Amino acid sequence: MIRYNLTCDQGHAFDSWFASAAAYDRLAAAGHVACPECGSSKVAKALMAPSVVARPDRSLTAPRDPREAALAELRARIEAESDYVGLSFAAEARAMHEGRAPERAIHGEAKLEDARRLIEDGVPVAPLPFLPARKAN
Structure with missing residues (x-):
């Protein structure tokens, strides 16, 4: 990001x-x-300066502030408690909303226009503050 x-x-x-x-x-x-x-x-x-903080006492993989820790916790919870449906997110969300598929917690990816249509049609969706980890088999 x-x-x-x-x-x-x-x-x-x-x-x-x-x-x-x-x-x-x-x-x-x-x-x-x-x-x-x-x-x-x-x-x-706009012109901007990089925000680089050197902290030898911290691992590069460890969260650097409480917001990063909260985001990491949110990501872990979402990934553990919902199904990743990848690029089928819009179709899956619409099918559940219309009763053609059983309701369950899902996360995935959608094109901006598809997400707009879901919202306009009253399908309850929300953007995630991170990109989902793509799963491959």
């Missing part, structure tokens, strides 16, 4: 998280990155 400080053409400053620099570039080029204040999709990365 990468966080960028952004500004819109109206001068509003905000920040947002992206899966990668390439993900930001794709989303911005498609007009999917918008200012939360005015809705403008004419957005550019």
Whole structure:
């Protein structure tokens, strides 16, 4: 994950998280990155300094602050208590909502437009604050 400080053409400053620099570039080029204040999709990365903290007393894999620990705990709980359905998330969520599939806790991935349609149709979904670990067999 990468966080960028952004500004819109109206001068509003905000920040947002992206899966990668390439993900930001794709989303911005498609007009999917918008200012939360005015809705403008004419957005550019602002100048920013990296936030690097050297802590020899901590492992690189250990959470560095309480928020990271809470996020790691949330991820573990979601992965333990729900089924990963991968890219079938939108279809599975809709099938459960319409009674065509048994209800259960699921997590997975959906295209932005598919997620919008689910929300517009009243299907209860929420974005996760992390990318799911892809499972392969």
